[in-house]
Structures are given as structure tokens and as C-alpha cells.
Amino acid sequence: MQTVSCPGCGAPIQFLSTASVLAVCGYCKSTVIKDVASVKDLGKMAEVLEDYSPIQIGTSGVFAATAFTVIGRIQLRYPEGMWNEWYALFADGKTAWLSDASGQYTFTTEVVSTTALPAFNTMVPARSYLINGQRYMAADVRTANCIAGQGELPFQVGQGWQTHTADLRAGGNFITLDYSEPEHTRLYAGQAVTLEGLQCQLLRDEEQIQTSAGKFKGKVSALSCPACGSSTPVLPGVTNTLICPACHAQVDISGPTAQVLAVGSSVAQVYTTLTLGAAATISGRAYQIIGLMRLCDNQNTVWTEYLLHSPRAGFLWLVETDQEWYRASVMDEWPTLTQGDTAMLGSTAFQKHVHYPAKVIYAIGAFNWRVGVGYQTDNIEFQNGSTILAAEMTGTELTWSQSTPVSADQISAWFGNGVQGGKQGQDQIGPLKNVAYKWMAIIALLNFIPFLATDDSWIIIAIGCAALYYPAKYLDDLQGGDS
Numbered sequence: 001m002q003t004v005s006c007p008g009c010g011a012p013i014q015f016l017s018t019a020s021v022l023a024v025c026g027y028c029k030s031t032v033i034k035d036v037a038s039v040k041d042l043g044k045m046a047e048v049l050e051d052y053s054p055i056q057i058g059t060s061g062v063f064a065a066t067a068f069t070v071i072g073r074i075q076l077r078y079p080e081g082m083w084n085e086w087y088a089l090f091a092d093g094k095t096a097w098l099s100d101a102s103g104q105y106t107f108t109t110e111v112v113s114t115t116a117l118p119a120f121n122t123m124v125p126a127r128s129y130l131i132n133g134q135r136y137m138a139a140d141v142r143t144a145n146c147i148a149g150q151g152e153l154p155f156q157v158g159q160g161w162q163t164h165t166a167d168l169r170a171g172g173n174f175i176t177l178d179y180s181e182p183e184h185t186r187l188y189a190g191q192a193v194t195l196e197g198l199q200c201q202l203l204r205d206e207e208q209i210q211t212s213a214g215k216f217k218g219k220v221s222a223l224s225c226p227a228c229g230s231s232t233p234v235l236p237g238v239t240n241t242l243i244c245p246a247c248h249a250q251v252d253i254s255g256p257t258a259q260v261l262a263v264g265s266s267v268a269q270v271y272t273t274l275t276l277g278a279a280a281t282i283s284g285r286a287y288q289i290i291g292l293m294r295l296c297d298n299q300n301t302v303w304t305e306y307l308l309h310s311p312r313a314g315f316l317w318l319v320e321t322d323q324e325w326y327r328a329s330v331m332d333e334w335p336t337l338t339q340g341d342t343a344m345l346g347s348t349a350f351q352k353h354v355h356y357p358a359k360v361i362y363a364i365g366a367f368n369w370r371v372g373v374g375y376q377t378d379n380i381e382f383q384n385g386s387t388i389l390a391a392e393m394t395g396t397e398l399t400w401s402q403s404t405p406v407s408a409d410q411i412s413a414w415f416g417n418g419v420q421g422g423k424q425g426q427d428q429i430g431p432l433k434n435v436a437y438k439w440m441a442i443i444a445l446l447n448f449i450p451f452l453a454t455d456d457s458w459i460i461i462a463i464g465c466a467a468l469y470y471p472a473k474y475l476d477d478l479q480g481g482d483s
């Protein structure tokens with residue numbers, strides 16, 4: 001360990017790792033470079049945004065049977081949100097990165113690549129790459145900016161520092177390619193971890209997180225829409241996007257301050273079988289619908305997806321088509337694709353059965369990724385019996401989900417009185433009034449010529465139209481239709 005005096009305020013700054021080249025003074029936030037000859041002050045580092053991470057400088061734990069301590073942190077922002085990279089020092093002097101993206105943790109250490117690594121501009125999600133003798137599939141490819149730093153770090157960062165990264169997966173294995181140095185691509189390998197699995201100590205507790213971030217992490221809490229002021233439930237630190245149900249503004253809620261990304265346009269009322277906020281008890285656990293969206297494919301088939309959250313069990317999806325309901329969850333362990341359109345999950349083979357584009361045509365509520373009307377994915381489904389594995393691809397990301405059918409009776413049992421609203425697809429046919437309008441138009445057309453030619457027959461037409469319109473309006477109003 002090396003101790004230097006902060007050139008900004010004189011406070012002692014400790015370099016715990018010999019690999020560290022930079023430290024941020026805990027008192028005055030001066031960025032201090034540990035040079036061979038001298039200590040340089042590079043100016044102030046931006047304060048880290050108080051987020052919901054339970055990790056802090058000094059948090060300790062065990063990874064791969066070796067004790068580690070967190071000694072530094074960088075905060076990164078990209079178009080879809082932000083995340084923390086915690087710099088960890090092992091008892092044997094080696095270092096690693098503990099990544100925390102909205103509560104999803106991965107632990108990676110730098111490894112030597114035995115083969116040439118693919119260039120950043122060749123990285124495409126869902127494409128497979130041979131790295132160190134193993135085939136990996138690219139999961140996400142992103143460009144991010146460092147917005148703040150804390151503690152000691154192994155390289156020089158500051159505001160405006162940009163990094164290009166690609167994450168790849170093979171089964172439960174995880175690698176990151178780091179392109180932040182133009183002449184040298186770094187390879188990090190590791191796996192998805194949990195804080196319990198790492199036996200973490202000195203974590204921030206709920207009270208500390210709440211005090212610094214203002215809200216409890218992961219507990220449904222009301223957020224006032226910055227565009228219209230109406231209150232909507234969100235999950236602080238877990239959901240990063242809100243689409244206001246009142247004004248349809250798309251709001252970034254990944255940081256401590258909500259920011260409007262896109263103002264809402266007027267959207268026709270959409271009827272859904274289940275509504276935002278509806279509560280359910282599934283497998284003995286309490287769930288709530290926090291987001292819902294309507295999608296369509298290139299055949300104009302429309303379906304609805306509901307995002308449910310349970311404080312104890314996390315996220316769950318319910319998908320409603322015009323024929324069936326499905327229960328779906330995002331997969332942490334990915335299937336491997338073999339030749340001949342087969343996806344293998346363990347020893348179970350799933351056959352490719354459909355490939356289609358999906359586009360979001362309506363969305364409201366809180367989501368854990370950056371979604372909005374117009375968001376598109378390219379989907380491929382693989383089937384074994386009634387179980388479906390679906391790969392959803394965008395230009396920057398690939399996710400896998402697994403779904404199984406659920407009976408409508410089961411949905412009723414889960415939601416009880418929460419099942420309401422119109423039937424799937426009602427808004428496509430239009431409320432009954434629209435049907436009445438069509439008939440009125442036809443009647444008016446059929447009567448147009450005699451109407452011009454003669455007498456007072458318009459009264460009869462008007463009575464006929466009223467006889468069609470008012471019963472339809474009455475039925476629509478009974479069903480909660482809009483005007």
C-alpha cells in the first residue's frame with residue numbers, strides 16, 4: 001500500500017493496489033494520478049450519482065475461493081440507462097470488476113486471449129464468435145460514457161471518457177470485450193453472480209440506500225411524471241423507463257432524477273384484459289402489473305404483453321394472444337444453437353418454428369429496458385411440446401425468454417376481480433359505436449339519391465341512424481368504452 005497527500009486538500013490518499021494509477025480524493029474529489037516521479041492533480045472528478053447499489057467502497061466478499069475488497073468504482077451511462085463497474089482487489093493482489101446493472105451482477109477478471117479478438121465494428125448481437133476455443137453469442141454491444149469515478153482505479157478516467165464494450169454468453173459463462181484502448185482490446189471472463197453467492201459484507205443496508213437515493217430500491221413507489229405531474233408506480237433502481245399512462249411521455253428513470261426523453265402524442269384508448277396496477281397471487285407470491293404493451297407483427301397479428309413484478313420473486317411476463325395465454329421469463333442461462341435450426345437447452349432440443357418482426361404499438365407503465373412505441377425486435381421462436389424459447393434481437397441486444405401456456409381459468413384464479421376490460425382485439429374491431437357509424441353511412445348512401453329527389457324521408461333516415469347509434473353507445477358505455 002502506498003499513501004500520498006492529496007494535492008488539492010492535503011488529505012491522505014491510499015493506493016491499496018499496485019495496479020491502480022488513479023485515485024479520487026474522498027474529501028475534495030480531486031483526481032490524483034500516481035506517477036512514478038510525482039503525484040499529479042488532474043482536477044475534480046464528478047460526484048457519483050446516488051443510486052440504489054448496495055455495494056460501496058470497502059464492501060468485501062469471496063469469489064472463486066479468494067477474498068476481495070471493493071476499492072474503486074466508475075459509473076457509466078449509455079442511451080438505455082446507467083450502470084456501475086466496481087473495481088475489486090483480491091487478497092493475492094489480483095484485480096477484477098464487479099458489474100452492477102440494475103441489480104444484475106457479473107464478476108469478471110482479465111484473461112489473456114489466445115486468438116485474435118474480433119473488432120468492435122464487427123460485433124453484432126446474436127452472432128456467434130470463437131474466443132479462446134469456445135463459441136460465444138454476442139448479447140449486447142454498446143458505447144458508454146464515464147460520468148463519475150470513486151476510489152482507486154487502474155486507468156485514467158474522467159468526464160467524457162468513452163468506452164466501447166461487447167458482452168457475450170455461452171450457457172452460464174460470460175465474457176466482456178473492452179475496446180476503450182484503441183490499440184489493445186481487453187478480454188474479461190467470468191460469470192453472473194449474486195451478492196449472497198459472493199458472501200458480501202459491509203453492504204449498504206436498505207436504510208442507507210433510502211437515505212441517499214430518497215426511495216427504497218425495488219419497492220413499488222409513486223413517481224410524479226415530469227411532463228404532466230400525474231403519479232405512476234415505478235420500481236426505483238430496477239425499472240429504467242416509464243411511459244406515463246396519462247400523457248404517454250417516455251421518461252428516463254435510470255438515474256436519481258427523472259428526465260423526459262420523448263413527449264407523448266395523443267393515443268387512442270386501448271382496452272386490455274388486465275390493467276396496469278392489477279394485483280395477482282401466483283405460486284403463493286404477490287405480483288403487480290407494472291407495465292403493459294401491445295405489439296404487432298408483419299401479418300398485423302396483435303398481442304399483449306404484461307410485465308409483472310414481485311418483491312420476492314422479481315419479474316414475470318404474461319403474454320395474451322387472441323387464442324392463448326403464456327407465462328414467460330427472461331433466461332439467465334442461454335441455449336446453444338446447433339446447425340439445422342435447433343436450440344439446445346441442456347439435453348433438450350427445441351426446433352425453430354417461426355421467425356417474425358415485432359413492433360410495439362402501445363405501451364404504458366414502468367419497464368426495465370428502454371422501450372416505447374415503435375420499438376422493434378426481430379424474434380425467432382424454438383419449440384419443444386408446449387414450451388417455447390424465444391430469441392429477441394435489436395441492433396444492440398439479444399435476450400432469450402422461455403414461455404409455457406397458461407389457461408384463461410388460471411389467469412382468472414391469479415387475478416380474481418383484476419380480470420376486466422375488453423377482450424383482446426376489441427379496439428381493432430372498434431367499439432360498437434364505430435360499427436353503428438358504418439351502418440349509418442351505408443344507410444345514408446343508399447338513401448342519398450331519393451333524398452335529393454324528394455320529400456321529408458330524411459326524418460326516417462335520422463330516426464334509423466339514432467336507432468343504431470344510441471343502443472351501441474349505451475353498450476359501449478356499459479363496457480367502459482371512451483367517447
Ligand SMILES: [Zn+2]
Nearest residue numbers: 006009025028
Ligand atoms: Zn483532497
Ligand SMILES: [Zn+2]
Nearest residue numbers: 225228244247
Ligand atoms: Zn405524464
